[in-house]
Amino acid sequence: MTPRHVAVIDIGKTNAKLALVDLATEAEIAVVTRANTPRAGPPYPHFDVEGHWNFILDALAGFHADHGVDAISVTTHGACAVLLDADGDLAAPVLDYEHDGPDKVAAAYDAIRPDFAMTGSPRLPGGLNLGAQLHWLFDRDPSLLARTASIVTYPQYWGFRLTGALATDVTSLGCHTDLWCPDSGTVSPLVATLGIRGKLAPPRHPMDRLGKLTPAVAARTGLPAKTSVACGIHDSNASLFPHLIRREAPFAVVSTGTWVIALAVGGADVKLDAARDTLMNVAATGQAVRSARFMGGRSYDLLTAGRHVDPSLAEMEAVVARRIMLLPSVVAGSGPFPHAGARWINDEPAEGTGLRAAAVGFHLALMTQTCLSLIGARGPTVVEGAFSRNTAFLTMLAAASGRDVIATASSTGTSLGAALLLSDGRAPHPAPQAIVTPPGTAWAEYAAQWQRTTRHSDA
Structure with missing residues (x-):
């Protein structure tokens, strides 16, 4: 029997959330x-898992x-795993992937990591490659590998705290x-190279x-x-899941938060460029999905200083007419223009203005x-x-792509997808949405000029 009220634990990079989703209406109640x-440490920047745990229990x-x-479902940001000792306690604090510690042994890690063609994982800074995190953690503390009995990925850590099951x-x-x-x-050959083949918990499907x-x-x-x-x-992938079970390919999904993640389903068969933060993702169904990303939410916060303003149509048209543009990239080291x-x-318009x-x-x-464009997206963009x-x-996304853009009404884009993991693959009620069609030619010309200007920004 499909549950009605699903509590979703959603640990994003910026906020930890608990959302209660009513599967009958697909609304967050x-x-x-x-x-x-x-x-901050010691021994390095790490996540406050005990604070989150108490928050989760109180909210539940x-x-x-x-x-x-x-029922309960869990979704979290990526690039995170938890090392557990034989008693199920933390063998080490849970590393913040933005810490630059792994960069200190980058050359040694580069010598052992598998090729992009095998894993679809681009080489990323800090701890954004989970393998780089593990390599650095074991390098800085030679006793840690022996103390580690089990390694679980981050959603399953919270599942372990709830159920005692390892995955x-x-x-x-x-x-x-x-x-x-x-x-x-x-698993890739790196699992054996790192000495964790018997420690990595069994892979399972999210459902x-x-x-x-x-x-x-x-x-x-x-x-x-x-x-x-x-x-x-x-x-x-939680954001992608509802569309996988209710939409016909081709389409794209853009999940927006601290990271903006673009995923193309049924798009063009393009070759991914590891240097521009494109990668292969794995959907809830197990299928490989081309994806690309940049720190869009982080960029927004930096550019607006936390002051949200809704521009009027006249203000938007003024920016288009005057060709006021911000060229990439606000957060360096990742995204399609990592070196620009x-x-x-x-x-530059004044802060706090439309x-x-x-x-x-x-x-x-x-x-x-x-x-x-880097992942060959076709069809509407959700x-x-x-x-x-x-x-x-x-x-502007509709103008630049020349395709319809579908805006969903959910305030927490991941919550519905995580809740639907418990629906046995049924998604009878499409979420409320608004369709934005490409606007006039002036907007498309603005987009084309931006694209021409940035064409070599990744060099």
Whole structure:
């Protein structure tokens, strides 16, 4: 029997969330959040998992008291794994992937990592390659490998805390880790090289049921011990999942948060460029999906100083007419222009104005379209998450792509997908959406000029 109320644990890079999704209406009927602020150390920047755990338990108890919780699902950001000792406790703090520690042994890691052609994982800075994290952690602490009894990917860590069951999932292993081969659906040779073949928890599909609640969790939250917990899923694949089960290819999905993740289903058979942050993702179904990304949410925060402004149509048209543009890239080291520096042309608008909001939205849309073009996207583009409510972003994305853009109404783009893992593949009620069609030629000409100007920015 399909549950009605699914509590979704959603650990993003910026915020930890708990959302209660009503599968009968596909609406989020309750959402609570907590900042995901890494602890500085020692021994290195790491995530506050105990703070998150208490937040999760309290929120589950509140949701169940107010609405009733029938099942639990989990989705998290990628590039994260948890090392557990024989007692199930942390063998080491959970590393923040933005820490540059792994870069200190980059040459040694580069000598052992598999080729991009095998894994679909581009070489990324810091700990964005999970294999690089593990290599650095074992290098800095020679006793850690022996202390580590099990390694679980991040969604399954929370599943382990809930149920006591150990697992990894194919979407998290397939998220630029260097540890997975998407075409064969098997671990890569790096697993043996790192000495973790017997420690990496068994790979499972996100829809699998991980187990029931432990007695301690049931007692703390008031949920029945029989409450089912899904295995869990990488967040951008959670955004993709509803569309995989209800849309005909070709189409693209853009998941927006700290990262903007573009995924193309049934697109052109293009060769990916590892130097421009394109990669092979692994969907909940196990299929390989071309994807590309950049730190769009982080860029938005830096450019707006946290002050959200909704530009008017007149302000957007003024930016188009005056060709006010922000060229890439705001966050260096990743994305389609990893080596380019940001610069304004035709005057930088003042912070807090509609002109700046419009120009920032256009910049993010054009970065997104660059990602979509690199992965051969075709058909309509579905936008999930924070940018689904940004009119400047949506309109310029339609102009730049020449294709319809579908904006979903969900405020938490990943929550519905994670909840649907417990629906046995049924998604009878399409989420509310708005379709943005390509605007006039002036917008398309603006996009074309931006694209011409940035054509060699990645060099």
